[in-house]
Structures are given as C-alpha cells and as structure tokens.
Amino acid sequence: MQTSSNPGRRNFLRIAAITGGGLLLGFNWSDADASSSALLDVVGTAAPSVDFNSYLSINPQGIITILSPNPEVGQGIKTAFPIIVAEELDADWTKVVVEQAPLDTKKFERQVAGGSGSIPHSWQRLRKAGATARQMLLEAASKRWNVPLAECTTDKGFVLHTATNRKLSYGELATEAAKLPVPTEVKLKDQKDFKQIGSTVKNVDNPKIITGKPLFGLDFYREGMLFAMLQRPAFGYKLKSFNTAAVKAMPGIVDVVTFDNNIAIVGKSTWQVRKAKDALKIEWEKAGDLESTADHNRLFKELLDSKEATVRRKDGDVDSAFKSATKVVTAEYQCPFLPHSPLEPMNFFAHVRPDGVELVGPTQTPELARNETAKLLNISPDKVTVELTRMGGGFGRRLKADYVVEAVQVSKLVNAPVKVIWTREDDMTGGSYRPAVRYRFEAALDAQGNMIGYKLRGASINAGNSTREDNFPSGAVDNLLIDSVDHKSPITTGPWRAPITNFLAFAEQSFFDEVAQAAGKDPVQFRLELLDKAKQKPVGAIKYDIDRMKSVIQLAVEKSGWGKKKNVAQGFSVYFSHRSYVAQVGEVVMQKGKPVLQKVYSAADCGVVVNQSGAQQQVRGCVVDGIGHAMYGNITFKEGVPEQKNFNEYRLIRLNEIPEVEVHFVENGIDPTGLGEPSLPPAGGAVANAIFKATGKRLRSQPFVQEEVFKGVS
Template identity: 70%
Template structure:
C-alpha cells in the first residue's frame, strides 16, 4: 500500500522553466524556512530556497546538497533516495555541493550522523513530486488519464507501451502546477534503497582527482605550517628564524600569539625549514596533565552529588536483594580525532571580504568565527566546501579556519595552512575524556536484576542520551 503525504508550497515551489528548458523544483531540507521572494518579471516568483531538484532535457537530475560530504557518502545516498521515489536511473542523478548560504539553510552542517535522517522525508517528497508532475505532463501531451500511466527507470510509460523519457517531458512538467498531495512508495517496493551501491566518487578518489581540501590550489597562493607550543599551558618565549629565512622556497616567518608560521611556496620546503627553526617556550600557568584529569574524575565519582539522567524501577531494592554485585570502572583520556586527511584550509583576506575554501563540518561556524576575529560582517565572508577526508568531530571546530584567515591578513596574501599529523595530535581539539563506574546486581542464578551507571567527563553533550542512536531517531524498514 502506498503512503499518501501532504506536500505544501512551503516544501515545494516550482521555480519555473530553467534556461534551455527543464523542470526545477525546490525542496526544503531544513525544519524552517523564511523564503525571500525577489521580483522577477519573467517568473511569477523567484525564491531563495534550501535546495533544488532539477531535471534537464538531457535526463540529468541534479540535487544541490547543503551538507558537507565527509565520507558518509551523502553524494551517493541522497541521489538514491530521490531516484527511488522518482523512478529514475539513479546513475543519472548527481549531487552538487552547495556553498554556504544561511538564508537558505538552517542546518548546513555534518555531524552526529544526521544528514540522511534529517533529509529523508524531504528527499523522498522531492522525488515523488517531480515524478507526479512528469506523469501529469505525459497525460496532458497524450490526452489520456494519468491513471493509465506508470514510471520506470526514467520513463513515463503508457499501458500501450508508448513511453517518453523524463528529459523529453521536463519542460512541459515545468509549466504545470505543483501537486499538493503525492504518494510515497511502500518500503517493500524499494528498488534502490537498501541495496549496496558503489560510491559515486570512487573513480575520482582512486585516480587522485582534486576533491579534498588538501588538493585545492589557487594560482599565486602561498603555503604555511605553524609551530605551536608542545603543551597546553605554555607560551612562546623566543624565536630564532635566521637559518629558516635563507632556505629555498621560504617567503616569510611570522609570529602571532603563541604561534610561529613559516610561509613558503610548498609544504615540502616548509617541512624541511621547520627543522631549522629554533623556538623556546615557558610555562604559563598550569600544564594540562592526564594524571590530573584522572585524579579529578575519581574524586568526582566518589561525591554523592550527581544529575540523575534516568531511573527505572526500584534500583535500591534490587541491589539490596542481590546475591552478587559486580563493580568495574573504565576510563578514556582525551584522544585526537585523527581524521585521515590532515587539517588544512585556504583563506584569502581582501579589502572587500574574505574567501575561505576547505574541509569543514560546520561552514557557518567557520564563517562567523572568522568574521568575529577580523571585525567584519559575516556577510563579507564566503565559504566554499570541499570533500572532507574524515572529520569525526575534529572539523566541527573552527580554530584551523580562523588561523588561516588571521595569517592571510598578516601576510596580505592568499594562503593555505596545512597541519602535520604531529601538529594535530599535540595542538588540536580532542575527543572527550570520561570515566565510568558500572555496578551490576545479580540474583542467585546470575541473572541481572539491577544496574547502575555513574559517569563523569568533559563533554559537550550527554553521552547516554537515547536519541543518539539511529533506531530511536529514525524509522527502520
């Protein structure tokens, strides 16, 4: 049985016929949208939306995706979802990475495994709506009832066997009203969703095509690497860059805050120059220590004060009547996220604004942090997203982006800052440190009758939240 879903014009607005013909639909990929309508005599309304689904006369279906691609393969899964409801040849569906636009998107980020769950229904509706409009266009052309038509693999097919491709119908479909009620497939009828499909970027990745931030190159740009303190809680005391400045390919050595940046024509020349750099640091307050963290965590676990996250049943009675109680403690220190692609970002601070290019999970945070640092309006900062070679939470932060922008301003030139693996291990941001105490109450038969979990840690969120898990947040078919 098919699912009937109500689709409002808030979710779908027909933009009209694109230049050269074709069907263009917008579909809202965020929970709220304040559409900004601009006057346009050639169209009834031109609207800024969150994303667009377009079908061109040559049968190419394009989705502009706001979510950064970091290896979760939304560039493959998003087209599969749309193609499923559209009954299109999914290989003809492509995703184009959307640039940062906060007027269009209110969740233009990647984190917490939320890209597909967040966009699931809207992508399905986008495909189903486009399919219905194509069917209506074919029915109008052939002067037949829409009920006599079906779709399959990019074609609208009449019961007599006559068929038209989606590309042939796209222009006509673009002139029709957007349906308000569309039927979504029953999951048992899925052809693509749930199947193993190769990543659409596989060929580009294995042949070394420029996809990642580390691949990005702009004619005339400089490279830089930054020497940072070896420990948190230390500050720069002295710098001797005499030997470095005379080395091949080195353009400048810049000191700012606690950092010493070596600027040059290539990362290889900079890496060699770093070995000749002489820097000294001194203690500035307390040095961060894992042993201190462990001691503090143990002390906190023993204190009676705690926030109760969940309590089911009479736990105290279960432990009182237990035949056996087992107690164990486990801990995890601060650990580097260690994404496969080294940290990097390109920045060009100009008189009229800032251009940022690179791998970030949170482009809006990167933009706002850069604007704050430079004392300019966020609207003057543009962010272009590359594919990310992993993130794991490290690229949620904006430190490496802001650093590149600050250096670009200091040297008055476009620059890409690259981190070595050692740089990120020593001076990056880390996964949360935690310590947990588990207690299990067993009856005389060894059956679990009671359970306690007490934890302490440095974390941005509650790690025991139930809605962190996919099966709670998203219906599984």
C-alpha cells in the same frame, strides 16, 4: 576510459608497488564506473539544465543533476542523498550526475556531517524533492498528450502512456514541466515499489578517487595562493620568543606572523614552509597547569570518591537495595585520550578580500566555519562563501572550525589567498581529543540473581556528562543512580566518533557480563530478562525502543550461532545510540597462548537501508574503528605535552589484525535512523567479553594490548 598522463595518486600507487617490490594493486579501467566519466563529458556539452527545486535539475538531453548538500566525510552521504531523490523521481541512475552543493542556508537545512543525523533529518525532504519533480513531469506529459494524468506513469527517466504506447523522456519534458506550478502535495512511493533504495550502488566518487582526481581538501589548489603551516603551543604554555629573522630568510618564505600564541610560516610551497617550520627555535613559558597522565590517574580516584557529583538520574531507593542485596558486584573501567587520526590532516583555504571571504575545504560544519569567520572579521555571514571538498576522514574532529579560522587569520595578516596545512604531528598533538574517562559500576543482586540495584558514576577529564543516563538499563532496574563528575583541563577535547558512547558502551556491556556471571545467567538471557522487565514494569522514563533492541539481539544470536560453537569463545554486546540499535558477537580463538579475534557478527537496526553497499561498509568501518582503538589507541601527556606525535609512536590496528565482519540488517520498514556511528560503541564490549571467555581475564582498561593477557604482543 582514457587515463590522464599527469602523475597522481593512482600512478604513485603503481610506481611505488613496482619499485618497492610489495603489494601490487590492479584496477580494471573499463568497468561499469567508466560510464560516469562518459556521462560527465556529455553534461559538459549539453544544453542548459532547468531547475525543479533545490536538489535537482534536468537538461533537454535527459541528464539529471542531483545536488548533495551535506558534507561528505566518508559516510557515503553524497551517494545516499541522490539515491533517495532518484528513487522518488523514477530516474535512470545511469543518467544521474551528482554534484557537491556549497553552503546555502536559504536552500538547504542542516548542512552538517555529525551525529549520524543526515539521512534521518533529510529522508522526507529528499523524497518530496524527487516526487515533486516527477509529478511535474507527469503533468507536462499529460498536457502534451491531452490525456488524463491518472493514465500516465513513469519508469527509468521516461513518462509512459501505456494505452497508446507512447513515451517521452524526462529531457524532452523538462523545459515545459519546470514552468508548471509546483504542487503543494505529492504522493510518495510505497516501500514495496522501491527500485533503487535498498539496492547496491557504487560510491559516486569512486572513479575520481581511484584515478587520483582532485576531490579532497589537500588536493585543492588556486593559482597564486600561498601555503602556511603553524606551530601551536602545548597545553598550558604560551609563546615567549623565536628566531624570526632566521626563518624569514629561508628560501621561499614570504612572511612569518604570530597570533593567539601561534606562529604561522607562509611561503610558496609546502616543502619550503615545512623546512622553515622545522628550523624554528622557540622558547615557551608556562601559562597554566601542566597536566600529565599520572596526574589524571590520581584525579580519577578523587573524582570517583567525590561528594560533588551531579545526579543525572535516580530511581527508587538505591541505598536500601544495596543494603538488602545478597551479592554486590563492583568494577571500574578506564579509557585514555585519543586523537581522531583522519587520513587527511586538517587543512583549509581562505581568501580574505575587501568585498568578502572565500573559504574552500573539508569541514563537517560549513555554517559554523562561515559564522566563526564572520565573527572574527566583524562582517555579515552573507559576505562569506563556503565551498565543500570531500574529506579524508573526520570522525568528529572537523566539527570544529579552529583550523578554518587559522586560515582566515593568516590570509588577513598577509593579505593574500592562503591554504593552511597541518602536518601529521600537528594533527596528533593539536588537541580536540576524545576525553579520558573512568567509570565505577555497582550492581546489587538478590538471592535469585535479579539485579535490584544499579549505580554508575562517570569521572572524566573535559567530557562534561560522561554518561547516557536514559539509556539501557535505565527503566529496567527498580533502584538506580547515575551521576557524573568532571575535571576541567587545559587539554582540549571534542566529539569523537559516537561521542561518550564510544567508550561507555564497552564499559557497560563488559560490566553486564560480570553481573550475569555473578548471577549465574547467560549474558544474552540476562539482558533479555532486563528488557522484558522494562517492558512489563517500567521504572521511570523509557527513552529507547525495547522491541527494536530485542530484535537486534535475536538476530545476532541467530546469525552467530550463540553458544553452539566449539573451540570458539564468543562475547556479546548490544547498544543503542544515534537512534539506532546494534548487537554484536565477537569470536576469539587462542593461538600460541594469545587470544586472536577471528570474526565479528553485527546485527543492526537502522530502519530502511538506503544503499546496501554504503551501509555494509559503514558497519564494517565502525567495527574496525571500535576494535582498533579499544585494542591499541592511547595518547599520554607529560607536563602538557603529548608524548605520541606520529604513527610510529601511536598504534593503530593493522590489516592482518582486522577480523571478518559479517553484517545483517533488521528489516522493519521504519524511516532511516543513524548509521555512521552506532556500530562502533558495542565493538569493544563484544571483543572484551569474548577474550574473557577465552582466557578468564577481564579487560577493564583500554588499550587492551597493555593488559597482561597480551603481554609480548607488539
């Protein structure tokens, strides 16, 4: 494959490695991925394609173009969606080109990347799209050959008539097939006949990512566009004044505008705009409460003791259960605010014209971006187009459209196409954090060690309901009370990968281990007994699948050799979220008096696995994300101002701290459920429980690295 002479991300990596004398990464430019680029060259000179439906088209040369409508945030959806279509189409994957579809609410439903819901929502739709085109191709061949339809079959982009040893490519049949009536009903494949679903397929964007081709929002460039950066107020402040004239006079600066307490500097290059932003001298004034982390710590105690909590679920007579208990176990767990920390900070392009608005950039919710733009400008949503770029991470931050609206506002004010770019400091201090929460758990045990009572209160800062009241162990305990109380803060919060459950799972699973210890039972057996009780004598509604949860527990126990290893401390955790079930076992050893996480076993039940490569990486990524933030992540505030502004102050997990992650999937044949988030929640609990086994110390507050057991670890 011929490489470009223009310096890009690939060349930068090579040059940086040579000049810095550090890690040298090499790539094999002649591997199988090269065929993708060759295919794209073919498509460019091919005859026009004919459309079969919203998802796919085929040209006379047999090149199949499959549109992926949902945003690609690193979850692999741009590869997984086409695999499903191609499977039912019986396509030759080497002749498939994947393109990112723009926002189109008439052709597609739920163009959203969030809640691990893309595959579950579109599974049947995508299969039917591929199967419909395949049926039309079969009918076209049947008519051309004048043979019964039942005698025709398909394989790797061809229609076959075995009896006469004839075959036609999809390309040869495409034009006449597309003219046939669209069948109202089609037969989908049996899972036993799947060839591509469940196989290992490379991410379709890999060649472009490796060679530095423009894919991401930060890569987008339009001739003549301007660049803008904003200075936003801290929480509880408003803009009073700033040195407008001095900043406007700086080189390359086109304009300086203000709106909604924000200062926007607009210029001809990112460097000139950044220099001007650094030169700002701003006077802020108080506009509300100026909250600090110390205030939140005091608030948590008040909230946990409050009589104003909202009851989320109540089963049985909790008071009587605790009065009659032989033993009561109580513990509190706390997590801090966290930023999302995507590799690519927020950015977006907007061009507000008299006849409409063009939007281009990375968003998890393109329809929201369109609607918020239309609302702001008081125009019809039909006047707004949204083109999606690949995202360099999102984790829930890009579910919001605030940064999109900023670009629209600036474009309108300066009457020009504008790309708004956030700096890393903007990204870390700009709000929409994971909410801070403290939980109080109480468990009542009888003389046999059975849990006869259970209480959970979630006290949160801007989380709303910080519980998942119908998750396990609800339905397995005769007497149960789950409630929550929330403090409304000027510090803005939003969804963070596996919202609420990302911390709640750690707290619950750690507490279950504490209760199991008090009951004198193995932690795994303790959970299995509760699940058996929920199965045999359910209390109230059961809104999780008991058998699926037990199956991942059993798989994790088997693969990890639970309880059979010497000189290794094992910790267990299991959780249900986003329709899927994941059990994990963390393994910790002591080195130089400190606990070191060596390995995590992860057993997942997400139904049918579409792409083994993508699924494996999703699980591993979730585990690393969950462990890293539980161990190190922490944003604190002083009078409304975030104290951590960049990665020199905010700790992320490092490469040498990432353990081996062994992934296993339950094969049950059910339709796919979520996978982009469910493996994150149990990670913290598995690690914390393993560390307790190794050290005898319970970890109840995140980040773990601040606990005594890690004293001296940087």
